[in-house]
Amino acid sequence: MIKIYVAKHSGFCFGVKRAMHIIDDVSKSGKSKPIYTLGPIIHNPQTVDKLKKKGISPLDNLDNLRSGTVILRTHGVEKNLLKELKSKRVDVIDATCPFVSRAQDYVRTLHENGYKVIIVGERNHPEVLALKSQIDDAIILESLKDIVKIKNIETQRVGIVSQTTQSIENFKAMVNLVMDYFKEVLVINTICNATSQRQESAIALSRKVDLMLIVGGKNSGNTMRLYTLCKRIAKSTYHIETEKEIKKSMLKNVKSVGIAAGASTPDWIVKNVKTFIKKIYKEELKND
Ligand code: SF4
Secondary structure: OOEEEEOOOOOOOHHHHHHHHHHHHHHHOOOOOOEEEEOOOOOOHHHHHHHHHOOEEEEOOOOOOOOOEEEEOOOOOOHHHHHHHHOOOOEEEEOOOHHHHHHHHHHHHHHHOOOEEEEEOOOOOHHHHHHHOOOOOOEEEOOHHHHHHHHOOOOOEEEEEEOOOOOHHHHHHHHHHHHOOOOEEEEOOOOOHHHHHHHHHHHHHHOOOOEEEEEOOOOOHHHHHHHHHHHHHOOOEEEEOOHHHOOHHHHOOOOEEEEEEOOOOOHHHHHHHHHHHHHHHHHHHHHO
16 A cells, blocks of 8 residues: 655645635625735645635736735735835735744844845745845845855945745855855844744655655745755655646655645645545556
């Protein structure tokens, strides 16, 4: 019989669960309609589609926004965009994850205390853009290649924070890099606990199975990082959004499957993946 294991820390994290509850409360309350999210509330296309069916759509921009309620995404919102939004006649509900808000607070505090702020993260990720927007001159370090950005900075005091879903490995590598260039380096590890636990449990699981499936949005940064971390350990690691991407060939000679899901992956998708694997396996047995 095939063994299927789900990583201990998998699926919706605290911040995503909180955001989904907020959406639920808003949709049941008397808040003005239509209801929007500013950008996709989380990076999971299947969840966003379900919300659309309930009449809650993501907004790409504020150009045609005249009325209704706008819910801010878990990743936070760029300062200018928030200012523009607040100038409109709409209700604004904040579903920014408190851990993201805390990272934004650190960016502002470091800046106010005279530190040049460096953010370790993906330069185009909404959370990182929102973090950067808190002050005028923050620097984003995404990879070691970004060294050129810090080489000629005329300061000796820098403060470093991280995108909340970075891997600790990448964050440490960037901190080491920065320490070569500045006398005073204040490091604030803003990676959230949910991310660290998720990554550790996925890595541990990938060590003991024949096949590792990372389930989550292809646009989800934290899911992509789970994939990268596990792929280094288990060559047979695949990133899928739903069970529809599982091919029978992936399961050939496989006796154990590990499933790890990103912070924005709902339980029902993980359940579908498990059910699908069991079904394929039963069909295979029948044909033996
Ligand atoms: S991954 Fe962490 S920071 Fe991001 S929403 Fe979840 S709990 Fe919040």
